[in-house]
Amino acid sequence: MCRQGFTYTSPFQHLQLFRVGMKPELRGYHARMTPVLSFHFDFISPFGYFASLRIEDLAARHGRTVQWHPMLLGISVMKVMGLKPLLDTPLKGPYTQRDVLRYAREHGVAMQRQPGDTVMNPLACGRAMAWVNRHQPQRAAEVAHAIYGAYWGQGLDLSTPEALIPVVGDEIAQAAASDEAVALLRAEVDAALQAGVFGSPTVVVDGEPFWGIDKFEQIDRWLTRGGW
Amino acid sequence: MCRQGFTYTSPFQHLQLFRVGMKPELRGYHARMTPVLSFHFDFISPFGYFASLRIEDLAARHGRTVQWHPMLLGISVMKVMGLKPLLDTPLKGPYTQRDVLRYAREHGVAMQRQPGDTVMNPLACGRAMAWVNRHQPQRAAEVAHAIYGAYWGQGLDLSTPEALIPVVGDEIAQAAASDEAVALLRAEVDAALQAGVFGSPTVVVDGEPFWGIDKFEQIDRWLTRGGW
Numbered sequence: 001m002c003r004q005g006f007t008y009t010s011p012f013q014h015l016q017l018f019r020v021g022m023k024p025e026l027r028g029y030h031a032r033m034t035p036v037l038s039f040h041f042d043f044i045s046p047f048g049y050f051a052s053l054r055i056e057d058l059a060a061r062h063g064r065t066v067q068w069h070p071m072l073l074g075i076s077v078m079k080v081m082g083l084k085p086l087l088d089t090p091l092k093g094p095y096t097q098r099d100v101l102r103y104a105r106e107h108g109v110a111m112q113r114q115p116g117d118t119v120m121n122p123l124a125c126g127r128a129m130a131w132v133n134r135h136q137p138q139r140a141a142e143v144a145h146a147i148y149g150a151y152w153g154q155g156l157d158l159s160t161p162e163a164l165i166p167v168v169g170d171e172i173a174q175a176a177a178s179d180e181a182v183a184l185l186r187a188e189v190d191a192a193l194q195a196g197v198f199g200s201p202t203v204v205v206d207g208e209p210f211w212g213i214d215k216f217e218q219i220d221r222w223l224t225r226g227g228w
Numbered sequence: 229m230c231r232q233g234f235t236y237t238s239p240f241q242h243l244q245l246f247r248v249g250m251k252p253e254l255r256g257y258h259a260r261m262t263p264v265l266s267f268h269f270d271f272i273s274p275f276g277y278f279a280s281l282r283i284e285d286l287a288a289r290h291g292r293t294v295q296w297h298p299m300l301l302g303i304s305v306m307k308v309m310g311l312k313p314l315l316d317t318p319l320k321g322p323y324t325q326r327d328v329l330r331y332a333r334e335h336g337v338a339m340q341r342q343p344g345d346t347v348m349n350p351l352a353c354g355r356a357m358a359w360v361n362r363h364q365p366q367r368a369a370e371v372a373h374a375i376y377g378a379y380w381g382q383g384l385d386l387s388t389p390e391a392l393i394p395v396v397g398d399e400i401a402q403a404a405a406s407d408e409a410v411a412l413l414r415a416e417v418d419a420a421l422q423a424g425v426f427g428s429p430t431v432v433v434d435g436e437p438f439w440g441i442d443k444f445e446q447i448d449r450w451l452t453r454g455g456w
Contacts, residue, residue: 076319080318080319081317081318081319081320082312082317082318083311083317084310089309089310089311090308090309090310090426091304091308091309091421091424091425091426092309092426092427094424095424095426095437095439098437099439102436102446102456105456106446106449106456193319196319196322196323197319198318198319198320198323199320208330209323209326211323211327212442214440214442214443214446215442217445218330218334218442221334228330228333228334
């Protein structure tokens with residue numbers, strides 16, 4: 001078979017073909033030409049915070065960009081999986097607090113908030129993030145870092161749109177109170193569940209989910225080898 | 229204050245002093261002069277199997293010996309923590325199966341048993357292990373590897389003392405059916421819970437617990453630095 005006529009081949013065609021085969025939730029909002037890492041996190045998750053400080057380096061080492069996807073442990077863990085909150089679980093609760101502090105000491109992460117402190121309602125933060133993903137995707141990383149830094153680093157309570165004003169600015173904080181933001185976060189949570197995401201952090205690499213900060217080294221190897 | 233008389237200082241005194249301060253369950257059965265790694269595992273745990281293949285290398289790199297401690301996820305996870313079996317947990321069950329197979333492929337671990345296969349009753353194996361720890365501690369590693377290899381590697385069912393005969397020999401298999409072995413496993417399980425152990429594998433380093441095969445790199449750094 002011979003092809004007739006002129007065929008233009010984009011130097012990025014391999015990437016486009018790649019994207020076509022990806023699940024919808026993996027396609028970039030703003031990074032249409034670059035393969036992505038889908039980073040799923042709940043703002044109340046300390047290991048999600050730690051992962052947020054490393055995910056961009058991991059992605060950049062492999063020529064990828066990060067998609068910042070808010071999820072809700074209250075939905076995945078408590079409603080879908082039927083489990084109790086981690087810190088209320090005998091044995092695992094105390095262990096997890098120790099594990100969080102051990103990680104923070106090793107990596108030099110300063111935290112005003114302690115892992116045993118009262119957990120905020122994460123809806124306002126998640127809605128702000130979901131709204132930014134839709135309307136100002138170029139600011140997604142900045143907003144994620146601002147919220148995580150304020151909550152875990154500075155120990156602020158960010159459970160209301162008002163509390164978000166000094167952290168993400170008026171426009172985004174007000175948007176977090178909108179019906180649209182409610183729907184957008186719900187869609188994010190549904191998409192995460194559809195992708196099999198239940199814990200924070202979870203990194204999805206071309207459909208392959210990796211749960212936990214302890215998986216970052218394996219993700220690195222997976223990306224280097226193209227899976228196995 | 230000056231000390232009078234002759235004082236003998238053992239070249240190992242620092243280790244002895246160290247041991248005195250350790251919890252009883254951390255003291256070696258047979259390795260009284262060498263610091264240990266307490267390795268807690270359930271034979272039904274695939275990640276416990278994977279960890280069993282690496283724990284001795286990890287210990288040896290830091291001049292330690294391994295203590296092989298059987299535990300029961302059916303007690304820690306289901307009775308004490310009040311959770312359902314991992315593979316019956318929505319989202320987490322399918323993820324865990326994928327995670328097991330991914331690890332096995334990466335590390336070249338051959339398994340006749342699949343992570344979704346019917347789980348055996350681990351009591352006979354745990355009792356055999358507990359009895360060996362008390363009566364033939366020098367064979368602990370050999371027996372642990374034999375059972376893990378037969379169950380996961382060859383896919384054999386080892387839920388009865390009879391089934392253990394070709395794997396660990398007559399004496400140990402018969403001992404697994406003894407009242408003493410029942411009591412010894414119960415003591416192992418109690419000690420593990422007292423030490424905060426709930427998952428398999430867990431490595432306890434001088435009182436510091438690390439849960440999961442994904443923690444092996446951090447344990448390595450912990451041992452290198454002497455903690456942080």
